[in-house]
Amino acid sequence: xxxxxxxxxxxxxxxxxxxxxxxxxxxxxxxxxxxxxxxxxxxxxxxxxxxxxxxxxxxxxxxxxxxxxxxxxxxxxxxxxxxxxxxxxxxxxxxxxxxxxxxxxxxxxxxxxxxxxxxxxxxxxxxxxxxxxxxxx
Numbered sequence: 001x002x003x004x005x006x007x008x009x010x011x012x013x014x015x016x017x018x019x020x021x022x023x024x025x026x027x028x029x030x031x032x033x034x035x036x037x038x039x040x041x042x043x044x045x046x047x048x049x050x051x052x053x054x055x056x057x058x059x060x061x062x063x064x065x066x067x068x069x070x071x072x073x074x075x076x077x078x079x080x081x082x083x084x085x086x087x088x089x090x091x092x093x094x095x096x097x098x099x100x101x102x103x104x105x106x107x108x109x110x111x112x113x114x115x116x117x118x119x120x121x122x123x124x125x126x127x128x129x130x131x132x133x134x135x136x137x
Contacts, residue, residue, distance in 0.1 A: 014105045023102035023109070032094055080136075092121075 021027045022042050031039035056062065093099045096117040098106060103121065106114040 013101070014108055017102055017105045018109055023098065023105040025097035028093070028097050028102075092124075096120075 017023045020042055022039065027036070027039050030036045089099070096103070096114075098114065098117065100121060103114055103118050107118060
């Protein structure tokens with residue numbers, strides 16, 4: 001039953017992403033050109049909703065769907081790691097025209113060329129998994 005819940009949430013998220021044009025290459029390009037507030041509004045709304053959601057999770061000590069505690073442990077806040085990760089993520093986003101969420105939405109909408117990008121993201125994630133223990137903390 002929980003897999004159906006996850007699937008329903010994913011489908012709902014995909015529909016919202018597609019209908020709000022958050023998966024639109026044109027909207028993403030427009031954002032990087034500072035031509036429209038549209039994507040900044042979507043991202044800003046997501047940040048505000050995320051902050052509120054995390055605060056509710058902390059305040060009410062909400063459990064995950066599987067019944068376990070939700071891990072909100074502090075992370076290593078090294079500026080170098082965030083800077084390097086942000087640059088790599090931003091370059092990939094600018095080159096592909098999509099970040100990870102919309103990549104799957106675009107695949108579901110029938111844009112088959114995005115499968116190349118998804119393959120690259122999976123390979124990149126795999127390579128990071130291989131070398132992450134060797135990176136400086």
